[in-house]
Amino acid sequence: xxKNIQNILEMKGKEKITVLTGYDSTMVxxxxxxxxxxxxxxxxxxxxxxxxxxxxxxxxxxxxxTAAKNGxxxxxxxxxxxxxxxxxxxxxxxxxxxxxxxxxxAVKLEGGKEVAEIIKSITEAKIPVMGHLGLxxxxxxxYTVQGKTKESAIELxxxxxxxxxxxxxxxxxxxxxxxxxxxxxxxISVPTIGIGSGKFCDGQVLVVHDMLGLFEKIKPKFAKRYxxxxxxxxxxxxxxxxxxxxxxxxxxxxEFQMDESEYTKLREHID
Ligand code: KIV
Numbered sequence: 001x002x003k004n005i006q007n008i009l010e011m012k013g014k015e016k017i018t019v020l021t022g023y024d025s026t027m028v029x030x031x032x033x034x035x036x037x038x039x040x041x042x043x044x045x046x047x048x049x050x051x052x053x054x055x056x057x058x059x060x061x062x063x064x065x066t067a068a069k070n071g072x073x074x075x076x077x078x079x080x081x082x083x084x085x086x087x088x089x090x091x092x093x094x095x096x097x098x099x100x101x102x103x104x105x106a107v108k109l110e111g112g113k114e115v116a117e118i119i120k121s122i123t124e125a126k127i128p129v130m131g132h133l134g135l136x137x138x139x140x141x142x143y144t145v146q147g148k149t150k151e152s153a154i155e156l157x158x159x160x161x162x163x164x165x166x167x168x169x170x171x172x173x174x175x176x177x178x179x180x181x182x183x184x185x186x187x188i189s190v191p192t193i194g195i196g197s198g199k200f201c202d203g204q205v206l207v208v209h210d211m212l213g214l215f216e217k218i219k220p221k222f223a224k225r226y227x228x229x230x231x232x233x234x235x236x237x238x239x240x241x242x243x244x245x246x247x248x249x250x251x252x253x254x255e256f257q258m259d260e261s262e263y264t265k266l267r268e269h270i271d
Pocket of ligand 1: 021038039040041042043080172174195205207
């Protein structure tokens, strides 16, 4: 049985929560030891080759969610509601239901007090919601650290309290100064999941392509690389291409043979 919302809530203050993004069944099956797989709209960049998340559609997120569900055994699946899919309460509920039908256990959306009513209506429809504060990639003009001044910090803390009251079961804090992430984590009852927000959050999330060293376009400071898969892949592809050109691949162990007597009969027929 895979993790549920209650399991995640109970981890606050006891055990750090591990989250990785995942968009396809093969990768999700490999990463399924983390607590949560986030089908993020970062798929727009790492899977679809867009510059940002602004062109990601509901159809894209449904397809990625289905693929993630097909690979998971243990992790909770949270899927992003893409930009423009939660403008009204009706849109938000209808589109959240589509992601749940595709295999998500919960949905995530970006914003503070301005989306409080939307969050409330989704949770009233019995769909768990993860919030997302700090840097909001769907609308950000620039990727800068959030909560660096007293005023902006107070606003972030207020937003965190408001969306917690609206019913989120956890909140992603993206590129929030470590001190503010710590205060939010201490002040709210649900777990915070940090990305570039320091060690005091209740859990951490990374984009799987960043942490495996697969995505080379952007290298955020916070995205620690645990592997450099892009080099390994390039080397493997080079070896494959050389072996094919030099007729070293395929060799006998990669072939299928016809029965010798059948082959003799075939040759006689052809010749
Ligand atoms: O889309 C995404 O992958 C995200 C994470 C960066 C938190 O929202």
